[in-house]
Amino acid sequence: MQTAFSAAQLSHGDTAEAESIVRSCVHCGFCTATCPTYVLTGDELDSPRGRIYLIKNMLEAEAKPTPQVVRHVDRCLSCLSCVTTCPSGVDYMHLIDHGRAYIERNYRRPLIDRMKRWALAKVLPFPARARVAFRLARLARPLAPVFERVPGLTSLAAMLRLVPSRQSAASRHVARAELPAVSTDQGRVIVFGGCVEPVLRPSFGASLRRILGRCGVEVIEVAQEGCCGALAHHLGRTDESVEAARRNIAVWKEELSRGRIIAIVTTASGCGTMLRDYAHLLRDDPEFSQIAQEISALICDSGELLARLNLPPINAPELTVAWHAACSLQHAQKLDDVSRKLLDRCGFSVKTPQEAHLCCGSAGTYNLLQPEMAARLGNRKVGHLEALQPDIIATSNIGCATQIAARSAVPVVHVVELVDWATGGPAPAAMMHSI
Numbered sequence: 414m415q416t417a418f419s420a421a422q423l424s425h426g427d428t429a430e431a432e433s434i435v436r437s438c439v440h441c442g443f444c445t446a447t448c449p450t451y452v453l454t455g456d457e458l459d460s461p462r463g464r465i466y467l468i469k470n471m472l473e474a475e476a477k478p479t480p481q482v483v484r485h486v487d488r489c490l491s492c493l494s495c496v497t498t499c500p501s502g503v504d505y506m507h508l509i510d511h512g513r514a515y516i517e518r519n520y521r522r523p524l525i526d527r528m529k530r531w532a533l534a535k536v537l538p539f540p541a542r543a544r545v546a547f548r549l550a551r552l553a554r555p556l557a558p559v560f561e562r563v564p565g566l567t568s569l570a571a572m573l574r575l576v577p578s579r580q581s582a583a584s585r586h587v588a589r590a591e592l593p594a595v596s597t598d599q600g601r602v603i604v605f606g607g608c609v610e611p612v613l614r615p616s617f618g619a620s621l622r623r624i625l626g627r628c629g630v631e632v633i634e635v636a637q638e639g640c641c642g643a644l645a646h647h648l649g650r651t652d653e654s655v656e657a658a659r660r661n662i663a664v665w666k667e668e669l670s671r672g673r674i675i676a677i678v679t680t681a682s683g684c685g686t687m688l689r690d691y692a693h694l695l696r697d698d699p700e701f702s703q704i705a706q707e708i709s710a711l712i713c714d715s716g717e718l719l720a721r722l723n724l725p726p727i728n729a730p731e732l733t734v735a736w737h738a739a740c741s742l743q744h745a746q747k748l749d750d751v752s753r754k755l756l757d758r759c760g761f762s763v764k765t766p767q768e769a770h771l772c773c774g775s776a777g778t779y780n781l782l783q784p785e786m787a788a789r790l791g792n793r794k795v796g797h798l799e800a801l802q803p804d805i806i807a808t809s810n811i812g813c814a815t816q817i818a819a820r821s822a823v824p825v826v827h828v829v830e831l832v833d834w835a836t837g838g839p840a841p842a843a844m845m846h847s848i
C-alpha cells in the first residue's frame with residue numbers, strides 16, 4: 414500500500430513502524446473473509462484492509478480521529494484472524510495497537526464512554542477491586558434487562574450477564590499437602606497469576622500447579638507481580654501497559670537470578686500474547702529492552718509447557734470435548750494444535766467446531782464495550798460448539814471461558830483442568846454439577 418508520510422513523521426519510531434506495516438499490505442483482501450466483524454457487517458471499513466486504510470490516513474494527516482474512524486477501530490476485536498490469513502505477513506497487531514494509542518491521545522470520547530473505559534482500566538487489572546465489582550454485579554444481575562434498554566448502560570448490562578452466578582470456592586493456590594512429594598528436578602517455573610482469572614476461575618491455576626507438582630517441576634509464585642497490562646493496552650492506554658510490563662519484569666528478573674527457571678507460564682492465552690510482546694513493547698527502553706527479550710523468550714502457554722513434560726500415567730474419562738481455540742492461542746501464538754494434541758494424548762475425544770477460526774466475541778474488554786457485536790459472535794460460536802454435542806467445552810483463556818459459559822449449559826473448562834483430571838487430579842470444578 415502506498416504511503417505519503419513526511420521525513421519528519423518517519424523520524425518517530427512508532428510512526429516509522431506503522432508506515433512499514435502499512436506498506437507491506439498489498440490490499441489483496443484475503444483477510445476480509447476471515448475477519449469476524451466483516452463477516453457480521455459486510456462493511457469494508459469493518460475489515461482489516463478497511464481499518465489499515467483508516468489508520469494510514471489518520472496517521473499521515475496527523476488528524477484528529479473522526480467518530481467514524483474511532484467506531485471502526487473500536488469494533489476490531491484484535492483477534493488477529495487476519496494475521497493468520499494474510500499472505501503478505503502484515504503485522505496488523507502492532508498497527509492496530511498504534512492506532513488505538515493514537516486515538517486515546519487525540520480523541521475526546523463522550524463522557525459515558527470515558528467513564529466506562531476508565532473504570533475498566535482501574536478495576537479489572539486489580540484482583541481485590543475486581544472481586545468487589547463482581548460481587549456487586551452478582552447482586553445487581555436482576556437489573557440487567559432494565560440496563561439493556563438504557564442507551565449508554567448496555568455495557569453494564571453485559572457485565573452483569575457475564576459474571577458467573579457463583580463465586581468459585583477453589584483457591585488458585587494448591588495447599589502444600591495436596592502436592593505429591595516428588596523431586597523437583599525438572600526445573601523451576603514461575604506461574605503467572607494474572608488478574609481476572611484467579612478471581613473468576615481460580616481452579617485453572619490450581620490445576621496447573623497440581624500437574625506441575627506431579628511432574629516434578631518446582632512452582633514459583635511471585636507475590637509482587639500484577640496484571641500483564643493487556644487490558645490497558647487494548648484500551649490504548651500504553652503508559653499503563655508499559656508500567657505493568659516494567660513492574661512484572663523487575664520482579665521476575667530477581668527470581669531469574671536465583672537460577673533454573675525454565676519458563677514463565679500462564680493459563681490465560683490472552684495474557685501469554687501480551688507477555689510475549691514485552692520485548693516489542695519495551696524495545697526502546699534503555700533499562701528494560703534486554704531483559705524484556707529474555708523474559709519474552711521464557712513465556713509459555715500452559716498447554717505448551719505441559720506438552721513438553723513427561724506427564725504422570727494417564728487415565729482420562731471417556732468424554733467428547735469440543736475444543737474452542739482462543740484467538741490469542743491460535744492466531745497470536747500459533748499454538749492451537751499443541752493444546753488440541755495434548756487433549757488427544759490424554760485420551761479425550763476432541764472435536765473442532767465449524768468456523769473455529771472466528772472469535773467468540775470475548776476479546777479482553779470487547780464484550781463489555783461492544784456488547785451487541787460480542788453477543789452475536791458469542792451466540793454464533795456457542796451454536797457451532799453445541800452442534801458437536803460435547804460433554805465438555807474446553808479452551809485456554811478466561812475471557813473465552815466466561816463468554817461461552819454465559820451462553821451454554823455445557824460445562825466450560827480449561828485444558829489444564831482436563832489434563833489434571835486425566836492424570837489423577839479432581840474433576841474440573843465446572844463439571845461438579847454435571848457428573
Ligand code: SF4
Nearest residue numbers: 438439441442444499
Ligand atoms: S490479506 Fe494482508 S495484504 Fe491482503 S489486504 Fe489483508 S492485510 Fe493486506
Ligand code: SF4
Nearest residue numbers: 448489490492493495
Ligand atoms: S484483528 Fe480480528 S476483528 Fe480486527 S481486523 Fe483482524 S480479523 Fe478483523
